[in-house]
Amino acid sequence: MTRRHDLDTLRIGAFGLLILYHVAMAYVAGWDFHLKSVHTAEWLQWPMIALNRWRMPLLFAISGIALGLCLPAQGRWRFALRRGGRLLLPLLFGIVAVVSLQAYCEAVDKGDVTPGLGAFLWRYWQFRPWPGASFSGAAYGFTWNHLWYLAYLI
Incomplete structure (x- = not known):
């Protein structure tokens, strides 16, 4: 199977956003998380909500496509x-x-x-x-x- 650089690029971008999302969770006012900063901001809620709508479906879609492409016909x-x-x-x-x-x-x-x-x-x-x-x-x-x-x- 040849390498799919388009999927690699999507995966890198998705995980980059996922890392930023989890870092920002420490600073979003009014949201619970494992560790919270004393410096929180309410304005972070809206970009986080926007990202929250599609971040996991994107990761599961990329994983499913990659799995489907590398799944052998037998074995x-x-x-x-x-x-x-x-x-x-x-x-x-x-x-x-x-x-x-x-x-x-x-x-x-x-x-x-x-x-x-x-x-x-x-x-x-x-x-x-x-x-x-x-x-x-x-x-x-x-x-x-x-x-x-x-x-x-x-």
């Missing part, structure tokens, strides 16, 4: 297993090494966990529920937060 189970393996490792790494830091920052910011990254990570990596903690996924003991997209692609 689909082997393809699915290889794809699942390639996506599962980054998802697991993200849950353990990346999102755990976000959960720590959120829990400390909300006052539910005392500062101390080492103690938090030791407890977090046991994958047990956190009664009373208010970071996303505390009821399950871990979270994939914004890596849910990888799980959906699997």
Whole structure:
């Protein structure tokens, strides 16, 4: 299969907007997010609403088109297993090494966990529920937060 540079360009643009969207979430007044800045602005709501209407459908359309183009005519189970393996490792790494830091920052910011990254990570990596903690996924003991997209692609 030849490389589709048009899809690559769309994907890069979509993920660039997605990154800007998530950075701006910390500054939008009146919207809940994992971490919020003390400096918020109401005017950010309108561009965020406009972007919110089509950002996820665009990502799913690009992913569906790319999957459809690379799906083999035969050997689909082997393809699915290889794809699942390639996506599962980054998802697991993200849950353990990346999102755990976000959960720590959120829990400390909300006052539910005392500062101390080492103690938090030791407890977090046991994958047990956190009664009373208010970071996303505390009821399950871990979270994939914004890596849910990888799980959906699997």
